[in-house]
Amino acid sequence: MISKLRYGLHAFVSTKIKNWQHLDEQEASVWIRRWIGKRAYEVFWQRLFALKFFEYKDNLSAAWIWSRIKRVGVSRKSLMQEQMGYLEGGSQTLLDEFGKAISALGGKFNLKTAVRQLSIKNNALDVLRTDVDSRHYDAVFSTIPLPLVADIIPALPDEYKQKYRSVQNMGVVCVILQMKKPVSDNFWLNISDEAIDIPGIIEFSNLRPLGTHVVYVPYYMPQTHAKHDMSNDEFIAEAQSYIKKLNPDLADDDFSHAHVSRYAFAQPICPPGFLKKLPPIETDIKGLYIADTSYYYPEDRSISESVRLGQKMAAMYRG
Ligand SMILES: Cc1cc2nc3c(=O)[nH]c(=O)nc-3n(C[C@H](O)[C@H](O)[C@H](O)COP(=O)(O)OP(=O)(O)OC[C@H]3O[C@@H](n4cnc5c(N)ncnc54)[C@H](O)[C@@H]3O)c2cc1C
Numbered sequence: 001m002i003s004k005l006r007y008g009l010h011a012f013v014s015t016k017i018k019n020w021q022h023l024d025e026q027e028a029s030v031w032i033r034r035w036i037g038k039r040a041y042e043v044f045w046q047r048l049f050a051l052k053f054f055e056y057k058d059n060l061s062a063a064w065i066w067s068r069i070k071r072v073g074v075s076r077k078s079l080m081q082e083q084m085g086y087l088e089g090g091s092q093t094l095l096d097e098f099g100k101a102i103s104a105l106g107g108k109f110n111l112k113t114a115v116r117q118l119s120i121k122n123n124a125l126d127v128l129r130t131d132v133d134s135r136h137y138d139a140v141f142s143t144i145p146l147p148l149v150a151d152i153i154p155a156l157p158d159e160y161k162q163k164y165r166s167v168q169n170m171g172v173v174c175v176i177l178q179m180k181k182p183v184s185d186n187f188w189l190n191i192s193d194e195a196i197d198i199p200g201i202i203e204f205s206n207l208r209p210l211g212t213h214v215v216y217v218p219y220y221m222p223q224t225h226a227k228h229d230m231s232n233d234e235f236i237a238e239a240q241s242y243i244k245k246l247n248p249d250l251a252d253d254d255f256s257h258a259h260v261s262r263y264a265f266a267q268p269i270c271p272p273g274f275l276k277k278l279p280p281i282e283t284d285i286k287g288l289y290i291a292d293t294s295y296y297y298p299e300d301r302s303i304s305e306s307v308r309l310g311q312k313m314a315a316m317y318r319g
Pocket of ligand 1: 113116265267292301304
């Protein structure tokens with residue numbers, strides 16, 4: 001009971017904290033343990049940290065984890081009921097509208113076109129080389145993952161390149177399952193069970209009615225992890241076995257479709273004092289702005305944060 005009360009108090013206090021600067025230099029697991037004690041930490045948090053951050057689990061920023069606790073804590077209609085939103089049609093709706101607005105202003109998209117190199121001359125933008133052409137642009141806003149930036153812009157100062165390269169990211173293998181029946185009534189289910197090697201499942205159809213049941217099972221892991229080499233079929237089989245453990249009423253023929261996606265830059269790892277380790281978004285090279293999801297700090301990745309940071313970067317542009 002004491003552990004539960006301490007856990008609840010910590011979550012409540014986290015929703016009331018406005019100034020996060022004092023948490024920036026603190027380590028997340030130390031901060032949480034101080035509030036909720038060893039027992040509650042072991043039951044609730046320990047496995048979540050271990051299965052999402054592996055070797056980085058004991059060097060995370062308290063400010064980053066606080067912003068996640070707060071986000072969940074304030075997403076509530078009442079004490080007992082969470083409230084979250086979604087876009088009709090998903091992110092595609094937002095992207096389609098962006099696309100229309102940008103095209104109407106004369107913008108052009110080159111999709112599936114990798115940027116290979118950006119050269120710099122006299123501390124100014126020179127030529128941007130892509131798979132299709134090489135051109136000069138007045139401004140470049142780079143939002144590709146930071147560790148990839150240094151190789152694409154070799155003329156950047158060594159100090160910047162070293163900082164971009166040093167941002168670590170957790171990869172993800174994301175298994176999406178379409179089901180004939182629901183797994184649970186929850187949108188989000190955290191799991192802390194020695195027999196289940198995932199930190200949780202997200203039952204998307206419990207947030208957004210889809211006319212079918214869709215669950216995603218994220219396997220966050222460094223790309224160096226032995227499990228990363230498992231085949232897609234092995235991931236699907238394991239995810240299905242976990243789902244059946246969570247809901248023993250489900251049988252093999254309740255799984256209709258499965259899909260696996262992999263992404264190396266799924267989650268930037270934010271150690272204490274993270275923001276100070278990042279170069280400024282506006283670089284010393286006129287017209288060059290560089291950021292990725294790391295700059296949402298202390299907020300976590302989300303489409304809302306992408307939009308907020310995009311607006312901030314656009315406002316920095318001096319023409
Ligand atoms: C499992 C998972 C679940 C999530 N769920 C949610 C959710 O429910 N709600 C939510 O709001 N957010 C969610 N997010 C977070 C959301 O996906 C991110 O915040 C968002 O994708 C960030 O967008 P971005 O464009 O900044 O970066 P990214 O999506 O990382 O895009 C970077 C892009 O750069 C491209 N690129 C790399 N190199 C080059 C190059 N040389 N030339 C051109 N392009 C290049 C990559 O191909 C990639 O498309 C989730 C993330 C994950 C991993």
